[in-house]
Amino acid sequence: MTFAPAYHVLAKPTGPICNLDCEYCFFLSKEMLYPGDRFRMADELLETYLRQLLESHLTPEVTVAWQGGEPTMMGLDFFKRSVELVEQLRRPHQRISYSIQTNGVLIDESWAGFFKENNVLVGVSVDGPRALHDAYRVDKRGEGSFDRVMAGYEHLRAADVDVNVLCTVNAANQDHPLDVYRFFRDEMGVKFVQFIPVVERTTQTLLPLANLGWSSANKEKRPLYVQQGDLVTERSVAPEAFGRFLTTIFDEWSRTDIGEMYVQHFDAALANWYGEPAGVCVFSETCGSAVALEHNGDVYSCDHFVEPDYLLGNITETPLGELVRSDRQMRFGQDKLDRLPEFCRTCKVRFACHGGCPKNRFTQTPDGEDGLNYLCGGYKVFFNHIDESMRIMCDLLREDRAPSELPDVLAAREAALYKDAKRNEPCPCGSGTKYKKCHGGPVTPAASPVAL
Known part of the structure; x- marks a missing residue:
């Protein structure tokens, strides 16, 4: 043995x-x-x-x-x-x-009771509110699965089972990050969320078949999916959109939900900033x-x-x-x-990314080297955006304080930065715009959420 x-x-x-x-x-x-x-x-x-x-x-x-x-x-x-x-x-x-x-469809009271009795952590696949979830998560008849999934989830909630939501980020929901996040937080009441980017890799020859999907409706035509090719299907998330998706949710989470909601990407990032194992292979x-x-x-x-x-x-x-x-x-x-490209080895966010998942390393670096992650652009947007917040949370941890104090620290820094700002002088934020037209100007109303 x-x-x-x-x-x-x-x-x-x-x-x-x-x-x-x-x-x-x-x-x-x-x-x-x-x-x-x-x-x-x-x-x-x-x-x-x-x-x-x-x-x-x-x-x-x-x-x-x-x-x-x-x-x-x-x-x-x-x-x-x-x-x-x-x-x-x-x-x-x-x-x-x-x-x-x-997927939650078969979960009933008996399943929920078994999970609770044996302390089973249950991951339920949900892609957001009904319209976003049902865009791709359909049954053999092509009908949406949302109602059946939610019915199963309610059995889990009633039995107080530990639940982790797994949400794929795809072409349908990539532009609706807050609708997705707030649905999980406010309507489902979940505390643990994983966001998995949909990257369906394919070749030029197989792209038309891959775009038809992998469902049983295309069983006679679909190819065996293997990790080959440098193209992606139309359902795949766009790199920059994935970065915006994560940063938008991070901004909401970091203002109100630290210590209340646990998002795998954010936990892994904090671990890497703190010098601890990420706990997830993608960022190890x-x-x-x-x-x-x-x-x-x-x-x-x-x-x-x-x-x-x-x-x-x-x-x-x-x-x-x-x-x-x-x-x-x-x-x-x-x-x-x-096999990490030299371009990645010298990247300032390498410590947080480590090249991402090898399955997505099928694009070229700017100097033509193979092996760059398809999601690189999005990862850079995300990791650069959260850098200051991550550094502050690391400092808080070293001081034996809670990361949830982040909003207070940021508010104090901002107050100090703009304390002596003059209306007709450049804004201290470094934008190059006068303070009165930048941070000293009227607050722009928040955009209304997308109706789903």
Whole structure:
């Protein structure tokens, strides 16, 4: 048995099979990897997986994480068996945490009760208010899923289950950041949010087919999604729009919600500014500690690289711990650093970005070097925008004060800056405009929110 330090497995008991048909979900095409398969994890494989997961961890904390496709399609009994097996197989002093990523459609009172009883962190996929969510998150008939997702979420809320919303940022919602954020905060009442940029990579040849989407409606035409090409689909988020999306939400969050709402991008950024591990592979120097386990025991280097070139092996033939610590997987993770373009190595926000996810490194730097992240422009907008706030929050932490004091610190700085400003002299902000026409002028009313 090979013992491995902390690592993460996204286990997919139904493979790519899902009861929704989201247009941007390239994982639906992974059916093509296993033609004719039933896509259900067998009980024997479940036990093999959990045994190897628990035995191979050196650290006392182990996370059992389920994803898909849609994992709830396995039925509640499958997950009850999982918990029972973990209790039988865990070593003394091992602390187990459970998580599941779901579209929420099948969640009812029984599911919610099970999640609460076993302290399962439930990630629910929601793309914002109804119109934005239903733009791409549809069922097999092409109908929006919003009402069914919200019904499932209400069961979770009623049972006081820990919920983390996963929101993709795409062409439909990229220009509505506050509508999205305020919906999560004010209407859903969630406290934890992840924003995942939709970047559907493709080639010139496959672009027309990719633009049709990955849903079952295009099953006969869609290609197998692999990480190749230097183009993106029309559903993909635009780099600069993604940067604006994050900065707009950050400005709202930093004024009113620090310590109340937890946004993964902001937490990771603060960690990097503070010199601590980001806690998320995208913004870490290397990656490779999170693998994907398919329904049949196949292990892939990453959830975003479930394709033949990144198949590490099968746990029925090679123990999970050996696959995770294999030279091949170590090289996969180290390549994130080693293949970073020189343009990125000298970038002033490299410490916060680390080149982003390797799956998105398919554009060229200004001097023609391959490997620049498609989202680079947006990341620069975001990281440069939050720099002052991050530095202040780091100072507050070093003084054993709460980051939520940021608005007070900024207000005091601004008051001091404009205290002696003269109306007809240049504004102290450095804009070059007279103070009376800049920060000393009338306050412009806030724009009305977009009707959705």
